Each structure stands twice: as C-alpha cells, then as structure tokens.
Amino acid sequence: xxxxxxxxxxxxxxxxxxxxxxxxxxxxxxxxxxxxxxxxxxxxxxxxxxxxxxxxxxxxxxxxxxxxxxxxxxxxxxxxxxxxxxxxxxxxxxxxxxxxxxxxxxxxxxxxxxxxxxxxxxxxxxxxxxxxxxxxxxxxxxxxxxxxxxxxxxxxxxxxxxxxxxxxxxxxxxxxxxxxxxxxxxxxxxxxxxxxxxxxxxxxxxxxxxxxxxxxxxxxxxxxxxxxxxxxxxxxxxxxxxxxxxxxxxxxxxxxxxxxxxxxxxxxxxxxxxxxxxx
Numbered sequence: 139x140x141x142x143x144x145x146x147x148x149x150x151x152x153x154x155x156x157x158x159x160x161x162x163x164x165x166x167x168x169x170x171x172x173x174x175x176x177x178x179x180x181x182x183x184x185x186x187x188x189x190x191x192x193x194x195x196x197x198x199x200x201x202x203x204x205x206x207x208x209x210x211x212x213x214x215x216x217x218x219x220x221x222x223x224x225x226x227x228x229x230x231x232x233x234x235x236x237x238x239x240x241x242x243x244x245x246x247x248x249x250x251x252x253x254x255x256x257x258x259x260x261x262x263x264x265x266x267x268x269x270x271x272x273x274x275x276x277x278x279x280x281x282x283x284x285x286x287x288x289x290x291x292x293x294x295x296x297x298x299x300x301x302x303x304x305x306x307x308x309x310x311x312x313x314x315x316x317x318x319x320x321x322x323x324x325x326x327x328x329x330x331x332x333x334x335x336x337x338x339x340x341x342x343x344x345x346x347x348x349x350x351x352x353x354x355x356x357x358x359x360x361x362x363x364x365x366x367x368x369x370x371x372x373x374x375x376x377x378x379x380x381x382x383x384x385x386x387x388x389x390x391x392x393x394x395x396x397x398x399x400x401x402x403x404x405x406x407x408x409x410x411x412x413x414x415x416x417x
Contacts, residue, residue, distance in 0.1 A: 144191045144208045144219050145184030145226070152401070153183045153279040156302060159408040160283025163294040163415055167287055171237065175286045178233035179246060179279065185226025186250040190258050192216045192223065201320040238286035245285055249278030266332035269310035276302030293361050294411070301407065304352050308345045309400040311338055312384070315393035339385055342396075346381050350374050353407060362414045369410020373403045
C-alpha cells in the first residue's frame with residue numbers, strides 16, 4: 139500500500155483521463171488497446187511520481203499535507219522506492235512500445251524525464267512560477283494517446299496539448315494559497331511567498347481568463363458543437379464562480395475550494411469534448 143501511495147494515484151488518474159480523451163478524440167480504438175495503453179501509461183506516470191517522492195522527501199517532511207508520505211515518514215527506504223519508480227517507468231515504456239509503438243513509448247519516457255528532472259529537480263526549487271513550465275508535463279499524455287493510434291495530427295489533439303498546461307498553474311497556485319504557511323516552511327518558492335497573496339490572486343485570474351479563451355477557441359473554429367458548448371460553458375461558469383469567491387473572500391478556505399473544483403472542471407471539459415465527438 140505504501141508503494142501505491144508513493145505512486146500518487148490522483149496524479150496518475152489525471153494523466154490517464156487525458157490519454158483516454160486523446161485516444162477517443164483521435165479515432166475509435168479497440169477496447170483492448172485503450173486498456174493496454176492506460177495500464178502502461180499508469181506504470182510510467184506512477185514510476186515518475188515515486189521518483190518525485192524520493193527527491194522531495196526532505197521537503198515533504200516540513201509540510202503537514204505531505205509528511206506522512208512513505209519516503210518522508212521513513213516507512214519505506216528511499217532506495218527501494220527509487221528502484222520501484224525506475225522499474226515502473228521502464229516497464230511502462232516497454233509495454234507501450236509493445237502495444238502502441240515506439241513513438242508512444244518515447245513520449246512516455248520524455249514525460250517522465252521532464253517531470254522528474256526538469257520540473258522536480260531544476261524548476262520547482264528555483265522559481266516561484268514553476269507551475270507554468272511544469273504544466274508542460276501535461277502535454278505528454280495527450281501525445282501518448284495520439285501516438286498510440288498512429289493517426290495524423292489533428293486540431294483536437296492540439297487543443298488537449300494547450301488545455302492542460304494552461305489549466306495547471308491556477309490549479310497549483312490555488313493550493314499554494316490555501317497552504318501558504320506550509321509552503322513557506324518547506325522552503326519551496328511559490329507565488330504567495332515570493333510575490334504576496336494579492337499578486338497570486340491576480341495571476342490566477344489572468345490564467346483563468348486565458349483558460350476561458352482556450353475553451354472558446356474550438357467553438358469558434360467549428361471543432362466541436364453544442365454538446366461541447368454546454369459542457370465547456372458550465373465548466374467556465376463554475377470556475378469563474380470559485381475564482382470570484384477567491385478574490386472577494388481572500389481566505390484559505392476559498393483557495394482550497396478553488397483547488398478542489400479545478401480537477402472536476404477539467405474532467406467536465408474533456409468529457410464534453412469526447413461526448414461531442416461521439417455524438
């Protein structure tokens with residue numbers, strides 16, 4: 139169970155939802171291929187998350203939210219978690235190569251490398267705005283799903299590649315606002331600790347505005363129809379309602395509520411896009 143916790147199932151689930159959306163938007167893949175690609179991707183993403191746990195174990199010990207993680211608490215030796223993480227990344231990439239081809243496997247390896255090396259090791263400890271380039275990690279699940287079908291490049295896949303990176307910063311920054319004290323003790327630079335709470339709220343508003351524009355582009359381009367419009371419109375209204383609450387109430391509870399709602403908002407947009415395509 140500790141190894142499962144170290145794999146961070148919530149992050150894995152987010153990546154798998156994006157892979158699934160990319161596959162369903164790209165064609166009509168057989169069920170066995172979808173399940174195989176999702177399972178292989180889960181191994182790779184879970185393995186990368188384990189490596190993240192090992193690298194950040196000292197930081198995790200300083201935060202109430204993360205101090206009970208297996209490596210931070212000392213329940214599992216870091217070397218074992220690192221070995222399991224590397225094995226997961228390698229096994230997932232090999233499985234993707236077998237069932238979906240070399241390109242999908244390469245994207246999975248690049249995604250793991252970017253998340254662990256570029257984001258966790260280089261960006262996160264050094265810049266308060268690491269969530270912006272860190273969001274690029276969300277591009278790789280869409281690329282895996284696209285590559286698995288061996289289809290030509292499409293506007294739908296491009297939409298996914300833009301959507302997730304733009305969604306990611308306000309999602310992350312809402313959490314740093316909600317847990318500002320913990321992040322301050324951790325030593326990790328964040329917008330609230332570096333620029334202040336007011337500036338962080340303005341950053342979130344700006345990115346929510348950009349995200350709203352991203353949601354509108356497929357409609358203007360005729361990529362999706364009324365089903366997507368209903369889902370994306372609902373998602374935008376909900377997101378703006380919680381963002382407005384963050385600005386007006388300026389409490390940790392409002393920031394936490396925004397953080398918690400951003401995940402379902404993204405899921406609703408992806409589901410609406412897939413449903414529109416299927417209809």
